[in-house]
Amino acid sequence: MISRWTTAVLDTALPGGWAVARSPEGFLFDDNGALFPREWLKRQDLSILAEHGIGHLDGEPVYLLELHSPLDIPGCNWKGLRAFMLEDDHTLYKVLGYAAQIGTWAREHRFCGSCGKHMGQIPLERAMYCDACELRHYPRISPSMIVLITRGDEVLLARSPRFVTGVYSTLAGFAEPGESAEDCLVREVREEVSIEVKNIQYMGSQCWPFPHSMMLGFHAEYAGGDIVPQEDEIEDAQWFNVHDLPPLPASRSIARYLIDLYVARRLGHAEPVLPG
Ligand SMILES: NC(=O)c1ccc[n+]([C@@H]2O[C@H](COP(=O)([O-])OP(=O)(O)OC[C@H]3O[C@@H](n4cnc5c(N)ncnc54)[C@H](O)[C@@H]3O)[C@@H](O)[C@H]2O)c1
Ligand SMILES: [Mg+2]
Numbered sequence: 001m002i003s004r005w006t007t008a009v010l011d012t013a014l015p016g017g018w019a020v021a022r023s024p025e026g027f028l029f030d031d032n033g034a035l036f037p038r039e040w041l042k043r044q045d046l047s048i049l050a051e052h053g054i055g056h057l058d059g060e061p062v063y064l065l066e067l068h069s070p071l072d073i074p075g076c077n078w079k080g081l082r083a084f085m086l087e088d089d090h091t092l093y094k095v096l097g098y099a100a101q102i103g104t105w106a107r108e109h110r111f112c113g114s115c116g117k118h119m120g121q122i123p124l125e126r127a128m129y130c131d132a133c134e135l136r137h138y139p140r141i142s143p144s145m146i147v148l149i150t151r152g153d154e155v156l157l158a159r160s161p162r163f164v165t166g167v168y169s170t171l172a173g174f175a176e177p178g179e180s181a182e183d184c185l186v187r188e189v190r191e192e193v194s195i196e197v198k199n200i201q202y203m204g205s206q207c208w209p210f211p212h213s214m215m216l217g218f219h220a221e222y223a224g225g226d227i228v229p230q231e232d233e234i235e236d237a238q239w240f241n242v243h244d245l246p247p248l249p250a251s252r253s254i255a256r257y258l259i260d261l262y263v264a265r266r267l268g269h270a271e272p273v274l275p276g
């Protein structure tokens with residue numbers, strides 16, 4: 001399959017192409033979507049913090065205008081990335097997910113973390129550079145593991161207080177320095193539900209741009225212990241039968257994929273495809 005969207009570092013001095021605009025209220029959109037003719041968008045009275053050339057969509061260059069604040073433009077509105085994930089075309093979500101990560105990283109690396117001086121973008125490389133101490137900062141990605149724990153016909157699902165009411169999901173957590181993804185999995189499972197797992201199997205990965213996670217997905221089998229939910233982090237955790245599951249996470253998430261995959265294998269159904 002030919003990918004419609006490819007990332008690239010484009011020269012912002014060149015005219016033309018499409019642009020997306022991002023403010024603290026999300027991305028600008030109208031009836032045609034979130035991509036606007038770049039020259040038209042730049043003629044609006046936007047408070048532009050930075051511009052980044054981010055890639056090609058169907059061969060056309062795409063730029064990001066990172067704004068200080070939103071602006072009212074007739075016929076347009078602002079919408080968060082999560083809503084684009086839930087409601088919009090997958091390719092558009094991929095473009096905006098990448099744009100969000102580049103915009104956040106560049107905004108948070110305007111000053112050198114070592115000497116405090118201004119950093120600049122290196123032309124044609126996705127890096128911020130400090131002239132004074134020659135430090136480079138590349139986009140930040142946070143590796144995180146996510147795991148579905150299984151016990152025959154049962155799966156362990158949990159609720160964080162942050163979840164939509166009623167929804168149960170797989171366990172997840174950020175890797176700490178010094179850990180492999182498997183080490184992280186064993187530690188997080190102990191911390192969050194106090195059980196032991198065995199037979200850890202890697203199932204696939206997914207970019208999760210909220211704000212910059214790289215999800216490494218696993219299945220693991222229950223090996224021992226009773227569920228003790230971690231105070232403050234886990235509101236409830238239970239074993240659910242694959243025939244009687246609670247409301248589950250959004251269909252584009254790797255959490256949902258890990259659950260759907262196990263259920264499909266258990267019931268002999270066609271396996272789902274992991275959304276990129
Ligand atoms: N795509 C999916 O299906 C899916 C599902 C569940 C969770 N996730 C993501 O997985 C990631 C980890 O899950 P979690 O929130 O349960 O993590 P977690 O269990 O490690 O707990 C969150 C805590 O980790 C700390 N933290 C925040 N950012 C960090 C970072 N970059 N590095 C190290 N520690 C950090 C904070 O103290 C935060 O409160 C999050 O980004 C979450 O959105 C994705
Ligand atoms: Mg967690």
Ligand SMILES: [Zn+2]
Binds near residue numbers: 115131132135
């Ligand atoms: Zn410096």
